[in-house]
Amino acid sequence: MNRAGSRGWLGALPLLAFFALVFGVPAVALVAGAFTADGRPSLSNMSQSLQGGYLTAMISSVQLSGVVALVGAVLGTFLAYAIVTSRFALLREAVLTASGVLANFGGVPLAFFWIATLGNSGVISGLMGLPSGSLYTFWGLVVVYLYFAVPLMVLAMAPALDGLRPQWREAAANNGATTWHYWRFVALPVLAPAMLGGVVLLFGSAFSAYATANAMVGSVVPLVTLKIAAALTGDVLIGYENIALALSLDMIVVAGLVMAIYLPLQKRSSRWLH
Structure with missing residues (x-):
C-alpha cells in the first residue's frame, strides 16, 4: 500500500x-x-421468536409495511410527477420542502395529531359525527403511516422524474409512438429501479416504526416492534429479554434483505440523474 x-x-x-x-x-x-438461554448457547430464543404470537406480530408487521409501501409508492409517484411537471417553480419548491419535513414527522407527535383530529374526542370526528374507532385498527395505522410514507416517496421519485429527458418523448413521437408506448417502453423502464427502490425504502421505514403505533394502538394491532418493547421492559412477561433480542435479530435480517434489494436499485437508477 x-x-x-x-x-x-x-x-x-x-x-x-x-x-x-x-x-x-x-x-x-x-x-x-x-443465541443464549440459561447461560448456554441455544437456539430456543430464535425458535420461540418464530412461533405463536411472535410469528403473528412478524406477519402483521410485514403486511402493514407491504400495504404502506405499495399504496405510498403509487400516491407518492403521482404526486411527484404532478409537481415535477408543474409550471410553478414556487409550488414545486414548497411541496418538496414540505415533503422533506413530513417524511421525518413521526413518533408520538404524529399519533397525537391524528388522535386529536379523528380520535374518539377528535376535533373533526366530534364536529362532524364521524366514526373514530377505525383509527385504532390495522387500516387506521396504514392511513397514519401514509402521512410520512407519501412524502418520502415524493423525495425518492422527484430526482428520477427529473431525469426523464424531453428529447426522449420527442424521439418516440417522431417514430410514431403513442403516449402509452412512450411510458411502456421508455419512461417506465427508466423509472422502474427508482420506483422499486422507493417501495423497499417505504417498507423498511414502516417496518421499523414503533412510537406512533405504540401511542395509537398499543397491543390492539400485533407488531414485532411492540413485542420487542414489551419483552425488554417486562410490562407483560419477565425474563424474556433474550427473546426480544431474537426478535430484533429477525428484524435485522429482514432489514438486511430490504437494503440488499434497495442499494443495487438505487445505484442503477442514479445513472439517469446525470
Missing part, C-alpha cells in the same frame, strides 16, 4: 472506531443474547 493510501486509512480510523463502538458492540451483544 502506498503512502497516500496509508494516510487515508489513518484518517478513517477514528470513524471506524466510532462505528465499531456504537454499532459493532451492540450488534455482538444482540447476537450473543439471541
